[in-house]
Amino acid sequence: MVGDAERFWDELSRTYQAAGSPVLARLVALGERRRPPLRSSDATISDWLSRKTVPGRQSSEFFLFMVGCLEARAVQRARKAGGSWTKRERSWWEQLLQQARVGRAQAPEDVGPTGPVQLPTPDDLFVGREEPLRTLLAWLEPGTQQAEAPGGLGLGAQDGSTTVIRTLASAAAMEVTGMGGVGKTALVVEAARLAAAHGWYPGGVLFADLRGHSPSHDAAPDETLDAFLRTLRPREEPLPVLADKLRRWQQLLDELAAQQRPLLIILDNVRQAGRITQLLPVLPHRALLTSRHTHPAIRHRLALAPFPPVEAELFVSLRLREPGDTPVTTPDGVTLSVPDEQVRRIAELCGQLPLALGIVVALLRTEPDRSLRERVDELARNLLDGMEDEDETDVEGRPLTVRACFSFCYEHLPASRARVFRLLASAPGQDVSTTSAAVLLGAPADEARLALRGLARMHLLERSWRGSHELSEAEREHWSMHDLIRVYAEERGRAHAWEDGREDAVGRLLHHYRDAARSAAAIPRGRGMEETLLVLRAHRRKMVWLEAERVNVVEAAISAPASAWRVDLALALEEFFSKRRYYAEWARLAASAIDACQRGHGDRRKEFRALGDLSEALTGLGRFDEALAALDDADEAAALLDDRARALVAQQRGVVLTEADRPEDAMRSHETSAAFFQQAGDPAGLAAARRLIGDTLARCGQYEDAEAAFQASLAYYRMAGDVPGEVEALGSLGNAQSLLGHHQEAIESLDIANEYAVHTQNITCNIIGLHDLGLALHRAGQPQAALTKLRNAEQLARMFEHHQDYLGAVLVCRGLVLKELGRLRAAHTALTEAVEVIREVGDAQRLAFAERALRRLRRSLQRRRIKLWIRR
Known part of the structure; x- marks a missing residue:
């Protein structure tokens, strides 16, 4: 059963560690040199080692060849170390593999976690701690807690009693305390691994290092929430405001509880329990915390001392x-x-x-x-x-x-390895990849990996894996130091800074982060739609890298001395952080750029841009008063520049006021912006101002006035020769015309917008335009034509993962059109998928609409079945 698979993975992991954890690509290459060649991939081997899969029958020969190589290497390494390693024969591995396959096949559906399991790589041999481990497992076992949350009450429940909510959360949390280096994390990870193997937490096991005792800043609650939400709902659009993230987190916990799929979360290195109280779940979910301090708010506690x-x-x-x-x-x-x-x-x-x-x-x-x-x-x-x-x-x-x-x-470290140890402490961020470490050390990746693995064997480094398999092994392989070791390495590093070339090494790493981040943030364009699709697919890998490394990139920018490149990096990443809605990190980066400018490392215009970025980020976080205060500073800077800069400040102020639900003030700001653009002789800016005025009017339901504003915006965009602007204006105009019942004009406007979107290779605008055109055709009573446009939009949205958030809207519209055509089963399929996609995206308003439409459709299907039954 499950135990056979666990035993297989344990033996494989132990053998791999004993062989010195060779590079996976090397194992693949060894197999290809065989005659006949045995082929596999490093991703497949990684899945075996990370306990995701058991080798299938087609992989048997390669697997048995691989473990033979590992066994031979383990024997050789043990002899050199003066020890011994008992080599297992091929038949032993064949039997173990067969048992693992049978165990995986026979395991019942409710055994083992069905959700994601994210745990650090466990120690190769967990020793001792029998009594603490028994205590943790007894507490983790489902059904051992008596105080269930009444009525599925979550942390977000509005029962008027914050005390009750915190009490329920503390009942579902256990804190493991003890001095640094006592083994708290190892104990908790081992307990979580065993709990997952027993199938106690089918909702998943999530791990977050809060870095409460790290020399760099500790992780903020919204960072941890982002990571958890992305793990549980990878296609979900990031939420900007902490309160919205908490509501979404609590909603997911309630959904899992209703499905009887409890979740286990581990919060490692907690310094202040008050900061993470809102993250704690209520029963049946559980949370394990590790900390060097005792927090009275946590009801259950296990104090860990050094080994007996x-x-x-x-x-x-x-x-x-x-x-x-x-x-x-x-x-x-x-x-x-x-x-x-x-x-x-x-x-x-x-x-x-x-x-x-x-x-x-x-x-x-x-x-x-x-x-x-x-x-x-x-x-x-x-x-x-x-x-x-x-x-x-x-x-x-x-x-x-x-x-x-x-x-x-x-x-006792060799001089070269001691230098690596010292320099690694200078790397900003929570860890460093093998690729980045090679840049820091000024060495080839293979040479850097040997040094890093040597330090890991000395227990001076810890290895982990992060990022998609689209990245290379060197980019996914990350290394971190225990905070006590890092403090010591930092002291040594400062003492040997000159001979290590520490300043140059850090400079190399910072420039590596900057150049790679810039390249990822710049969206390339092809000369035609087909070429653009190919270019975007190739560019995706860079985006995956930036997604995996963004915390280190931000930390690098903020921790580095104030410099011009820090400003350039912040401005280069503004589009990435805006689109991905990483508003908290964007705000930190923009604030650091402003500080660098004020220290003389950027001109006034760059400081003005950074203030605008800060205002946008604060708006995304819902901190409207602070966003307006940042715009006051930007207005002072703009007064020393030109009318266009003042117009941009007024425009952004209008956006903030609109988001703050102050439409009258927003209109005045947009009118002020239009006046400044008029004085500056900037038709493109004036067009954007008119479009924003139209958007504000449309939000207030004043569609006729909005139509006039969009017409004026379109004229100014055409005067400026701004084709992307025309696409946006035409789309807004078409929607307003459709809502007014001017169907033919709406269809003409949206048709032109789609032609322009194809011409400019703007895939996002193309998807939105096709959806809007399909909706306009539906309102105009042309369902077949609407279906054609919606199918095109659906196909385009499915091509790219980052356009999945538009897919739900397209499917809802398609389902409604199919219902109108009487194709109820096809409509049911479309709306069912729409609900699933939108639920992952987390758009509550659109989800409510889609679920309502699906319920109505199901009632129609039920009525149809009843009529057919009566006729029979």
């Missing part, structure tokens, strides 16, 4: 294999041999702290030609020399042996 002596010695014994000494038997029956006396000394010298033990043991294994006693004696001398008082502790009660352990291991 027995477990610390077992930890050392299982990782330090030495021939010819007292045998030690692991839980899975493997016999090892390590001298008891030296094991005890190592455990005591490291204060039984897992972080220190892992690092020290990894170092001791690198010198198998020396006796273990000799190496432990050296360790004892170094640790004692590094402490003034053997019993002294730091502010968290942690033995100072931890810092001394870092020093001991650092001093």
Whole structure:
């Protein structure tokens, strides 16, 4: 059953780690050199290692060849380290693979998580912690909590009692506390892995590192919410305002609870529980938190201390294999041999702290030609020399042996590897990819990977994977440091900054981020629609990279010294952050650009643009007063520039006031903007002002006045020769005419808009235009023609994932047209899919409309069935 698959994955992972975690592309290449060649891909192998799939029958030969290579490499590495590795025969792997396949095939549908499981890569061998692990699993097991949320009450429920909501949330949360390096994360990840394997959380398991003790800023709640929402609903349009994100999060939790699919979330490195209270679910969902501090608001708590002596010695014994000494038997029956006396000394010298033990043991294994006693004696001398008082502790009660352990291991690093260790601490952001690390180090990617994996084997780095398989392995492979190690590496790095070329290295990395981000943010265009589609598909990979690295890019820009390139990067990314609605990060980036300009690293016009960006981002966040205050500063800057700049400020002010539901004030601002554009002799700007006036009038239901404004806008766009502007004006005009019942004029306007959209290769405008044209034809009583346009819009929207948000609207319109034609079953199919797509997108208003239309259609189908039954 499920256990057979888990055993298969455990054995494969252990063998892969023992073989030194070779590059997946190398394993693929080895298979291709065989005669006849055995073919696979690094993505397929990655799925095996990440526990997503079990090798199928077609992959059997490649898999068995691969594990044979891994076994041979593991034996070779163990001999060099002075240990041993028991090689399993081909028949053993064949049997294990067959059992795993049977287990996966026979597993019932309700066993194992059906939702996403996002956990860090577990340690190759989890040791000890039997009692804490038993406690966590007992608490995680469904049905162990008595206080269920009444009526499915979520955190967003309006019952008038915030205290009740927080009490319910605290009942569903457990906090694991303890000093840094005590192994909180490893324990929680192991418990979550076992809970997922038992199928306790079919809704999924989500993990977020809040970086509460990181040298860089800790993760904001909206960052974590963004990540969770994107995981659960990957096609959903990002929500701009934190309150909207919270409502969507609570809605998803309620949906999962109603489906009896509880979700487990893990919030790692929490510093202030008050910041994440709104993220906590209520039962039947659960949350696990790790923190160095105790938070009274959390009802359930598990305090984790360093290993007991027995477990610390077992930890050392299982990782330090030495021939010819007292045998030690692991839980899975493997016999090892390590001298008891030296094991005890190592455990005591490291204060039984897992972080220190892992690092020290990894170092001791690198010198198998020396006796273990000799190496432990050296360790004892170094640790004692590094402490003034053997019993002294730091502010968290942690033995100072931890810092001394870092020093001991650092001093044993080769010079080249020590430089890598120091420079990695200078990389901004939460982690760094292999590609970016190579840029930082000024070395080829393969050479950088060897150094990074060497530090990981010393437990000085942690490896994780992030990003789509569309990216290369070097771009998906990321490396991070425990915050205690990073602080130590940063101290060493500053002391050796000149000889390491630290400033140049950081400069290389920052320029790499800037150039790659600029390239991804700039949308290319082809010379025809077909070429444009090909160009956009090729460009998608760059967008995937920017999506995966955006946190590091923003951190790089903000943490770097104020400079002109910081300003350029912020301005280059404005379109990306606006379209993806990453308003919080955009606001931080714009604020940093303004600061750089005020320090003399940008001209007045760039500062003006950055203030406009800040206002847009704050508007997206619903912080309208702050957005207007930013525009006041922009107005002061514009007064020293020209009338066009003042017009842009007035225009943006009108947009903010419209979003703030102040239409009269918005109209005055747009009229002011039009007057400034008129003075500046800017017909394109005047056209945009008139179009925005029309939009504001249409929102108020004044369609005749809006039509006149759109006509004026169209005339000015044509005067300026602005074809993309014409497309927008024609689309707005056509919609207004259609709502007024001027069907023929509406169809003509929207037809021209679509012709222009095709000519300019603007796919978004083309999809919207085809949808609007189909809707206008439907209103004009031409359903067959409407269906043709809507099919074209649907085909175009399905071509690109980032146009899925338009697909729902197209399907709703198509369903309504099919219903009018009497094709009720086809209409039911279209509306059903529309509801599914819109639910993922998260457009509540459109979802309500689609669900209402689907309910009415189902009633019509029911009436039809009843009539047919009566006739029979």
